[in-house]
Amino acid sequence: MTLKLASITLIAFTFFNCNTSKTTIETQSAVANKEKSVSIENKKWVLTTLEGQELSHSKQQSAMIYFTLNSENNRITGFSGCNTFMGTYKLENGNRISFSQMASTRRACPEGSFNEQQLLSIFETVDNYTITDNSLALNIAKRVPLAIFKSGILEPSPVVEKYWKLKTLEGKDVKMAENQDREMFFTLKSQDNRVTGFAGCNTINGQFELEAGNRIRFYNMATTLKMCPDVDVNESAFLKIFEIADNYTISGEELRLNVGRRTPLAVFEAVYFK
Structure with missing residues (x-):
C-alpha cells in the first residue's frame, strides 16, 4: 500500500513539474514575442536618466531633450538642450542598434547648460537597447544603461506639410x-x-x-x-x-x-x- 501511494505521489509531482516548466517556457516565450513586437521607431523618446543621473526639470531648461527614429529613411533627429542633432541608425535582430556620427547645429549655449556632448557621445558607443513598458534604455553590452528615455507624444507641427x-x-x-x-x-x-x-x-x-x-x-x-x-x-x-x-x-x-x-x-x- 505504501509503495503504491509513493508511486502515485511521484507521478503527481512529475506531472506538476512538467506543467510548471511548460507554463514557464510559454510565459518566457510570450514575453520575448511581446518585446519583439514593440517598436521604438516613429516615437518621441524623452531623456530621463543620463549615465545614472536623473535629469531635473531645471537642468533641461524647460525644454525636453529627446530623439525620434524615422522608419521611412532610418534617420534620427533630436534636441539636446540647446542644439538640434541628426544622423542615421541601423536596427538588427536581438535588439541591437547602431548610430552614425551625429551632426549638430552650432548655437552658442548658455554657460552651465546641459552637457550636450555627453549625450551625443552615447550614440557613438551604444550597441543595444532594452524596452520596458514606456521606458527605453540604450546600452553597451550588458552594462548599466548609458541613458534611459520615456515615451512621449509625437505631435505633428501645424507648420509642416502645408x-x-x-x-x-x-x-x-x-x-x-x-x-x-x-x-x-x-x-x-x-x-x-x-x-x-x-x-x-x-x-x-x-x-x-x-x-x-x-x-x-x-x-x-x-x-x-x-x-x-x-x-x-x-x-x-x-x-x-x-x-x-x-x-x-x-x-x-x-x-x-x-x-x-x-x-x-x-x-x-x-x-x-x-
Missing part, C-alpha cells in the same frame, strides 16, 4: 509680377526635414529644424541659377528671410516668420488644393 503662399514681405503686400510663373511659396516636409519652394524666378530647397517654443532654423538653403530679367521680383529679399528667421507664429491659416520679437519678416497664408 503650402505657404507669401502675402507680405518686410511689411509690404506681395503681388505676382508679369511673366512670373507662379506665386512665391515654401513647404516643409516632415519626412526628411526638407524645405522646397519658389522665390519668384528660381526654385529653392534646403533643410529645417523645429525646436521648442516655436523656434525654427533653416540651413543648407540653395536655389537654381535661372535668369529672369523680365520678372520684377526681389528674390534676394525673400531668400534673406530663411537666413535670419529664428521663430514663427501661427494664427488660423496665417504663418509669420520672425527674428526675435520684431515685426514679422514675412507673412504667409496656407493654400489647400483639391
Whole structure:
C-alpha cells in the first residue's frame, strides 16, 4: 500500500513539474514575442536618466531633450538642450542598434547648460537597447544603461506639410509680377526635414529644424541659377528671410516668420488644393 501511494505521489509531482516548466517556457516565450513586437521607431523618446543621473526639470531648461527614429529613411533627429542633432541608425535582430556620427547645429549655449556632448557621445558607443513598458534604455553590452528615455507624444507641427503662399514681405503686400510663373511659396516636409519652394524666378530647397517654443532654423538653403530679367521680383529679399528667421507664429491659416520679437519678416497664408 505504501509503495503504491509513493508511486502515485511521484507521478503527481512529475506531472506538476512538467506543467510548471511548460507554463514557464510559454510565459518566457510570450514575453520575448511581446518585446519583439514593440517598436521604438516613429516615437518621441524623452531623456530621463543620463549615465545614472536623473535629469531635473531645471537642468533641461524647460525644454525636453529627446530623439525620434524615422522608419521611412532610418534617420534620427533630436534636441539636446540647446542644439538640434541628426544622423542615421541601423536596427538588427536581438535588439541591437547602431548610430552614425551625429551632426549638430552650432548655437552658442548658455554657460552651465546641459552637457550636450555627453549625450551625443552615447550614440557613438551604444550597441543595444532594452524596452520596458514606456521606458527605453540604450546600452553597451550588458552594462548599466548609458541613458534611459520615456515615451512621449509625437505631435505633428501645424507648420509642416502645408503650402505657404507669401502675402507680405518686410511689411509690404506681395503681388505676382508679369511673366512670373507662379506665386512665391515654401513647404516643409516632415519626412526628411526638407524645405522646397519658389522665390519668384528660381526654385529653392534646403533643410529645417523645429525646436521648442516655436523656434525654427533653416540651413543648407540653395536655389537654381535661372535668369529672369523680365520678372520684377526681389528674390534676394525673400531668400534673406530663411537666413535670419529664428521663430514663427501661427494664427488660423496665417504663418509669420520672425527674428526675435520684431515685426514679422514675412507673412504667409496656407493654400489647400483639391
